[in-house]
């Protein structure tokens with residue numbers, strides 16, 4: 001991981017974001033450096049040293065940014081997916097005119113949302129927050145100028161319907177590349193997303209592609225990365241829960257970070273500042289990172305909000321979306337991976353997944369899961385409690 005002292009932490013990030021120079025905190029962390037990080041950090045040190053209380057006034061900060069940063073978006077070259085064509089068959093199969101128009105609009109989006117990352121990002125990664133990936137990507141659009149993990153699952157299924165197999169193939173190759181590089185897939189294609197993942201859809205992407213192409217060689221080549229990602233979730237995002245005397249392993253979104261999300265820096269600061277003294281703890285930001293890992297936008301209102309409260313025993317986070325959202329996905333990933341091994345005639349590898357393929361479902365925790373420092377306490381609706389870390 002590359003926790004950049006400019007994009008992920010440190011005084012430049014803190015001063016620029018808290019000065020609120022831009023409407024969106026994501027703007028600054030997407031800017032490209034004009035000079036190496038050392039030069040930029042040293043220029044900022046000098047500037048702070050000559051400022052009252054080491055706090056650079058907003059006008060000087062603006063000037064500093066113009067001298068040392070470029071506006072976001074410069075890391076791309078224009079790219080239209082070469083496999084896009086006007087009349088994919090699926091459009092003719094939609095009888096309802098309105099729905100057909102809507103589907104045609106989505107099909108057209110692939111042209112405007114495709115991005116090719118310049119080789120400069122590969123050659124000089126230290127100048128960018130963008131993570132280089134070898135194949136073009138389809139981005140969500142708007143303020144999101146990079147690939148996103150779980151969004152890509154639906155994008156890939158759309159591309160396959162649009163008969164854009166090469167673009168879909170390239171996107172999956174990018175994710176396999178990221179697993180090989182990080183051991184898991186970061187939330188999105190920026191270094192400030194390296195500390196968390198998103199709902200694990202890679203196996204299901206591969207499944208969609210395989211169903212569309214029946215390409216066994218592709219499946220065979222992808223399997224080691226799928227297994228690596230599965231291991232990451234089982235080793236880093238799992239917890240043992242005892243329910244009615246039986247122990248089960250559940251997966252959860254669980255990010256151990258004690259600082260604000262760089263791309264939502266002031267939102268997280270304000271949220272932490274809103275906590276009363278008794279609620280505050282060193283990892284006040286953790287629930288927001290875990291929520292982002294679950295694919296939830298932390299700042300949006302939701303029926304269930306997280307809260308923290310001091311009880312004699314410690315800090316409790318009420319993170320009700322945790323386990324029950326992750327476990328079915330991981331269950332399906334394990335099942336698909338096992339069945340792919342079987343389909344390729346690899347009985348011994350299939351056997352590793354036998355427990356996953358044999359159980360119709362893993363237990364679902366339908367009620368609150370309260371993270372209690374390093375352990376998780378599950379309170380099923382029935383009132384049975386069980387807890388143990390794995």
Ligand SMILES: OC[C@H]1O[C@H](O[C@H]2O[C@H](CO)[C@@H](O)[C@H](O)[C@H]2O)[C@H](O)[C@@H](O)[C@@H]1O
Nearest residue numbers: 140144148151187263264292295296297
């Ligand atoms: O469509 C892209 C993603 O958009 C939301 O989350 C992203 O933005 C958040 C705030 O800038 C950030 O903290 C989060 O980590 C990003 O993934 C949405 O919540 C995601 O589900 C979606 O993939």
